[in-house]
Amino acid sequence: MKHIINADPLGKIALQGYDPVAFHSIGKAVKGNPYIAAEYGGYKYLFASEDNKAIFAKDAKKYVPAYGGYCAFGVSLGVFFPVEIETWEIIDGRLVLQYNLEIKHKFEENKEENLRKANENWAKIEEGQ
Template identity: 40%
Template structure:
């Protein structure tokens, strides 16, 4: 009976931690109406090297964050390994995270895959932060990683 009580307590604590993690993610991630990447499919960045709008018919939720997918196959790929496909820095602009430690909106069609990870960037007709990132990528990535850790953890 004592072992059962201990296991039950551990399960209760674990559920609480999972809920807290989900709440933190929904607070800190770049979400539009609760959906990540403005509804773009995170898998197509890797499989087709382009941004394709997802469909809410193919939605999946991972630790409180909702993603849309262009196909059921992409949804299945994501569900099997969500950490592989999730954007870095909660989907905020990678350049801004490194350069100014700010959470800045992104243009889902401005992205880079680096070492198997998805980085998203702000892009307006006068300002493409991906170009700025490319000029000092190593330094900006180091700073962005550090800044995101401070924000997210």
């Protein structure tokens, strides 16, 4: 399985430096501290606290963003788009991001079908097909 992550190409920092646990635990986008970091899948995730880092370490798969942190609508179309953090939402326990708020609304118009397509495409991408 490939790890394809929307990350800073130089520092390999995922999620634009935001704390992946905070989205789930406090329902907010919180910048992580570069001194509180963990690696997963060859990429670095930053955290606002040592507690969040410990939570992540116990079950990283739960907290890493869906579709490698790329735009879910883009993945449903088979392409990679960057994301704006303010588009985040938790869907079925997963952090999902979109290109921008307009695309997020478009995704919501047919959410179930778009999620189905994104999941199918992502599975193929991870398998390397």
